[in-house]
Amino acid sequence: MLRFIIRRLLLLIPVLFGLSVLLFVWLRALPGDPARALLGEKATPESIARINAQYGFDQPLIIQYGKYIGQLLQGNFGASPRTGEPVLETFLYRFPATIELALAALLFAVVVGIPLGYFAAKRAGGVLDLFAVGASLMGVVIPVFVLAYLLKLVFAIGLPGLDFLAFLPPSGRQDVRMDATHITNLYILDGLMTREWDAAWDAFAHLVLPALALGSIPLAAITRMTRASVLEVLGEDYVRTATAKGLAQAIITRRHVLKNAMLPVITTIGLLTGQLLSGAVLTESVFAFNGIGSYLFEAIASLDYAVLQGFIIFIAVLYAVVNLAVDVLYGVFDPRMRVR
Known part of the structure; x- marks a missing residue:
């Protein structure tokens, strides 16, 4: 390995x-x-x-x-002609915001998508299955920026008669009036490390809507892939044999169904992780989330070569690292794929 x-x-x-x-x-x-x-x-x-x-x-x-x-x-990515700031310094300052947003969106998609896809496959043709398929189609069809504005309108600005739903902040990473300590620029982690619980909670509240909007497309993809993969595994002979032998359903699910169904799901998650970074451009712009996405948007508009070259190279390296991690995880779920 x-x-x-x-x-x-x-x-x-x-x-x-x-x-x-x-x-x-x-x-x-x-x-x-x-x-x-x-x-x-x-x-x-x-x-x-x-x-x-x-x-x-x-x-x-x-x-x-x-x-x-x-x-x-030499490790020098140049400086932005527009701002005069070194590209690497700007990247290290803004990248934690994008990482925080992408991880939150991926966590939401995985935690909801895998169980939803599994139970939809177990109840194929039922109400839950129809709901999961319909919801996943909606997640793919609706553009992320449209969903972002809808979430912002309902849960931040408020609709007539539904004002009680507007309890989340509409933009930013944290309340500007809050004097919080920033160590890593991962605001939630910083709040937990410094025990500034109000700062951590405020950063979490600001993260909810952008993460839901950005996580909608990966949620749909993970749900559909999990459902299709579980349906395929449920029809295999070894699953029917394990059921006939009287093994507990929990053991069949853990050892035989999910473990074998996870390989295509892991591949999907790995590909979606890179897509989250590119999708963050629109999401960060809508919610004024101060990450590399919004900065790239400004750099494209001003043809800032230094910023565009540096940031895209960084994202390419992340893509490669994620793909490597996916290949390593293959060996965890399927010993036949382990490379010695």
Whole structure:
């Protein structure tokens, strides 16, 4: 298993190199001028030429790419022309917010989706099954930003006659009036570590609606995959044999059904983890959640090459790490897949 992990990590090097090339070329093929986007109404031919010379936009692409790779190998992701802040510093400051949101959304999707899919499969054709299938279809069809606004309208702003439901904060990560101590920038964890219970609870309240909105699509996917996988396993001979032998239903469920049905579900969860980071762009924008999603949205609008390149490389590394973790979990659930 250790050799397998090391081999996968080494294969990550050419993948990231190829991604850097494609990303570099793709960003510079986008319509628009980064210098003009940065200067806005103050753009003049002289000021545009000065910005292009300052940041090297007027140099050949091969030279720009060589300088970019040289900085990258030194751990320098450059600085944003728009804010002047180092990309790595901004990422480390904002990334905990996105991690907190993505983990909360994934936890919601897994905790609700797996049991819902399992019981829907056990009662195939029943009311619960129809509800689970219908709800999962709605979760896929409704865009995440539409659901975000609906949740915000009902549970934060309030509808006439339903004002009692509006008990959650509409935006932000924490009440700006709260003087909380931030150690890791994971606000809930910080509140628990410092025993500032009111700060932890307030951060949790601000996290609920964004996590529900962002977790709706993975919830639908996990529910449908769990249902389909459990239905397939329930029809296998070894499950019928275990039932005929008189094994307790709990043992059959744990040892035979769920353990064998989890492999495709784990794959789905691994793929969805990366998608949560990209979906956070819209969710963070709607709820003014100060993470990398909202910052990427601003960087795209201003053609901030340094931020876009740095953040997308980081997300690609996370994708690779998540996929590696999924492969390792395969060996936990199925000993035949263990690589020695």
